[in-house]
Amino acid sequence: QMQLVESGGGLVQPGGSLRLSCAASGFSFRDWWMYWVRQAQGKGLEWVSAIDTRGGTYYTDSVKGRFTISRDNAKSTLYLQMNSLNYEDAAIYYCAKASVDRPLRDPSEPDYWGQGTQVNVSS
Numbered sequence: 222q223m224q225l226v227e228s229g230g231g232l233v234q235p236g237g238s239l240r241l242s243c244a245a246s247g248f249s250f251r252d253w254w255m256y257w258v259r260q261a262q263g264k265g266l267e268w269v270s271a272i273d274t275r276g277g278t279y280y281t282d283s284v285k286g287r288f289t290i291s292r293d294n295a296k297s298t299l300y301l302q303m304n305s306l307n308y309e310d311a312a313i314y315y316c317a318k319a320s321v322d323r324p325l326r327d328p329s330e331p332d333y334w335g336q337g338t339q340v341n342v343s344s
Contacts, residue, residue: 223247223333225316230338237306237342243299243316243335251294256319257301258328259312259340266328269314270301279324283309306342313337 229241241257257269270290271279278290289302299316317331325331 223318225318225333225335227314227316227335227338230314230340232341232343233306234344235307235342238302238304239306239340241301241303241314241316241338241340243301245297245299245316245318248318250292250297253318254322255290255292255299256317256325256331257290257299258315258317258325258331258334259310260315260337261309261312264312267312268325268328271324272299273322303340306340308342311340311342313339 224246226244227241229239233239252274254271254273256271258266259269260266269281269284270288272290272292280288287305291300315337316335318333319331
């Protein structure tokens, strides 16, 4: 059974950092692109970042230079290092897998989702 389990969310002050993790199981993790998608309270889904099977990375403009996506295929784990966090980054962050090999064209494309981890930014 395919499973994605996120961890690492929490409360951070503006300018702070968090590292999200996503433990994957039930599928061949190394063979798939992986994604981070977020949803702020009262707003729609927003694609944040993607990583391809060779480690190539992709980011939405608002997080470029601040967030870093990475993967450890030996551990079947996806990461998102988030630095210089601001109020607009507060959201539930989801780890996701889609049946495509490209950046998402729609944030709802993924067919498998984790339960999400909450990131709050507050002074």
